[in-house]
Amino acid sequence: MAEIKLSQKDRMSVAWRHQFLQGSWNYERMQNGGWCYAMIPAIKALYKDKDEQAAALKRHLEFYNTHPYVSAPIIGVVLALEEERANGAQVEDTAIQGVKVGMMGPLAGVGDPVFWFTVRPILGALGASMALGGSMLGPILFFVLWNVIRMAFLWYTQEFGYSVGASIAKDLSGGLLGKVTEIASILGMFIIGALVQRWVSISFTPVVSTVEQAEGAFIDWASLPAGTEGIKSALEQYASLGPTGLNVEKVTTLQQNLDQLIPGLAAVALTLLCCRLLKKGISPIAIILALFAVGIVGRLLNFM
Amino acid sequence: MGISILFVVLVAFLAGMEGILDEFQFHQPLVACTLIGIVTGHPTEGIMLGGSLQMIALGWANVGAAVAPDAALASVASAIIMVKGLGDGTATDPKVAIDAAIALAVPLSVAGLFLTMLCRTIAIPIVHFMDSAAEKADFRGVEIWQILAICLQGVRIAIPAAMLCMIPADAVTAMLQSMPEWLSGGMGVGGGMVAAVGYAMVINMMATNEVWPFFVLGFVLAALGELTLIALGALGIAIALIYIGLKELAKQGGGSGGGSGDPLGDILNDY
Numbered sequence: 001m002a003e004i005k006l007s008q009k010d011r012m013s014v015a016w017r018h019q020f021l022q023g024s025w026n027y028e029r030m031q032n033g034g035w036c037y038a039m040i041p042a043i044k045a046l047y048k049d050k051d052e053q054a055a056a057l058k059r060h061l062e063f064y065n066t067h068p069y070v071s072a073p074i075i076g077v078v079l080a081l082e083e084e085r086a087n088g089a090q091v092e093d094t095a096i097q098g099v100k101v102g103m104m105g106p107l108a109g110v111g112d113p114v115f116w117f118t119v120r121p122i123l124g125a126l127g128a129s130m131a132l133g134g135s136m137l138g139p140i141l142f143f144v145l146w147n148v149i150r151m152a153f154l155w156y157t158q159e160f161g162y163s164v165g166a167s168i169a170k171d172l173s174g175g176l177l178g179k180v181t182e183i184a185s186i187l188g189m190f191i192i193g194a195l196v197q198r199w200v201s202i203s204f205t206p207v208v209s210t211v212e213q214a215e216g217a218f219i220d221w222a223s224l225p226a227g228t229e230g231i232k233s234a235l236e237q238y239a240s241l242g243p244t245g246l247n248v249e250k251v252t253t254l255q256q257n258l259d260q261l262i263p264g265l266a267a268v269a270l271t272l273l274c275c276r277l278l279k280k281g282i283s284p285i286a287i288i289l290a291l292f293a294v295g296i297v298g299r300l301l302n303f304m
Numbered sequence: 305m306g307i308s309i310l311f312v313v314l315v316a317f318l319a320g321m322e323g324i325l326d327e328f329q330f331h332q333p334l335v336a337c338t339l340i341g342i343v344t345g346h347p348t349e350g351i352m353l354g355g356s357l358q359m360i361a362l363g364w365a366n367v368g369a370a371v372a373p374d375a376a377l378a379s380v381a382s383a384i385i386m387v388k389g390l391g392d393g394t395a396t397d398p399k400v401a402i403d404a405a406i407a408l409a410v411p412l413s414v415a416g417l418f419l420t421m422l423c424r425t426i427a428i429p430i431v432h433f434m435d436s437a438a439e440k441a442d443f444r445g446v447e448i449w450q451i452l453a454i455c456l457q458g459v460r461i462a463i464p465a466a467m468l469c470m471i472p473a474d475a476v477t478a479m480l481q482s483m484p485e486w487l488s489g490g491m492g493v494g495g496g497m498v499a500a501v502g503y504a505m506v507i508n509m510m511a512t513n514e515v516w517p518f519f520v521l522g523f524v525l526a527a528l529g530e531l532t533l534i535a536l537g538a539l540g541i542a543i544a545l546i547y548i549g550l551k552e553l554a555k556q557g558g559g560s561g562g563g564s565g566d567p568l569g570d571i572l573n574d575y
Contacts, residue, residue, distance in 0.1 A: 024453035026427035057438035131355030193522025201496035274504030295494025
């Protein structure tokens with residue numbers, strides 16, 4: 001009997017359908033429907049007998065839940081196992097379910113920090129910072145980069161899983177996954193630090209001090225030469241004196257004082273406060289609504 | 305206007321699907337708001353709204369069975385409201401319309417959250433239908449139920465979007481124009497702060513004593529305006545690689561000691 005093999009076309013078809021893994025996400029068996037849907041091209045190719053097909057479909061409707069991208073190497077391994085089974089090898093149902101359950105937990109632990117908390121915030125912030133200026137390039141960059149990375153990851157890790165088969169568990173313990181997660185969380189924390197500095201904006205407007213400046217520290221508007229000569233002179237003085245040179249009085253706001261310590265100090269304090277509140281189990285929505293309320297009150301009372 | 309509503313509903317459908325699939329990212333504000341801006345003839349405002357909302361939603365992610373605030377309904381519905389508020393051009397200051405849309409996005413994300421929980425519950429009988437299709441080796445049956453479940457998630461956003469499209473634009477414009485300065489200004493101030501919540505969610509997922517110093521490095525270095533985000537990313541990768549390399553070296557030097565030093569590997573070995 002000739003050996004039954006999954007063709008590249010079968011595997012690509014599985015990879016395409018695997019993108020719809022979460023479509024029927026449900027509170028009972030989570031991603032089971034999508035998993036079964038993705039396996040269908042392989043089941044059709046491997047089993048011709050009606051009873052075997054029914055058994056295979058049922059086998060792949062078991063409970064399953066992981067990160068939708070790192071699920072790709074798992075489905076690769078399961079494809080290899082199903083192929084062996086179709087060729088007569090002794091692969092029990094429990095072995096297949098065991099591989100799925102055994103891999104989904106640890107791999108989800110990699111997928112969440114890498115994709116949701118490192119790659120997406122970085123690409124999202126990159127695109128968003130361009131979009132804030134109204135540039136079309138922002139959304140396009142985000143969409144294209146993300147999908148290129150995602151599709152390449154889905155296909156190549158599925159092929160990797162398929163080629164190593166059940167021995168993948170050994171490969172994973174080589175520490176590669178741990179290292180990837182560690183690099184992702186270092187990079188993620190670094191970038192989040194930068195984002196907090198750049199994109200959390202708090203501005204306290206209360207005036208801390210108003211000082212009359214010494215002669216020469218401000219532009220003496222009354223004694224400027226007339227016409228364009230005067231504009232030139234004013235601009236020259238402005239270039240050397242800076243913004244405080246515009247008025248006789250030097251106004252310092254609370255914000256300027258805080259920024260002299262570290263720029264963005266208030267932003268980081270707010271972020272850490274949010275971390276605290278979230279850890280205490282307060283819902284993010286409640287915090288967001290409260291911040292809007294603070295913003296409105298701050299504006300009403302003129303301190304923000 | 306009729307055709308553009310059709311396109312808006314289509315974008316809403318895609319966003320709803322992606323809200324659960326999380327693959328192509330049509331539900332991310334940056335993509336959804338831009339698309340709605342394009343199909344309604346307000347591309348620039350759509351992109352700007354998308355950028356602002358994206359900054360807020362950076363840390364929203366579905367982890368395990370937990371569901372995050374719903375970016376799909378937030379971005380689609382707030383973009384529609386913004387477009388209505390803008391009217392046919394000069395009616396409203398774009399900044400006011402965008403700020404108001406941002407503030408509305410938050411309660412909308414909660415509404416979306418409940419809708420997605422509803423869909424995930426309805427999906428339970430759907431997978432039972434799949435079970436009975438599997439019993440008969442009925443491939444078509446399994447496929448159809450899967451596709452229906454995905455469409456259900458699309459409709460989850462498409463229906464509210466279509467309903468919002470029915471609200472007369474005058475009403476929204478009038479509401480925006482009657483808004484006092486302290487309210488619109490205050491929402492702008494609030495909008496500047498809420499990004500912190502998303503970042504805090506990311507931090508709580510990743511922070512360990514070991515990686516906090518990298519947060520400090522990123523925070524302090526970002527004050528240098530010359531460093532673009534790409535430059536900061538490169539710097540972050542370099543620092544991470546150097547740190548991991550040195551740690552590896554230290555481990556080899558240490559040489560002895562129990563365990564592989566690789567907790568993830570240990571978990572896998574135990575299986």
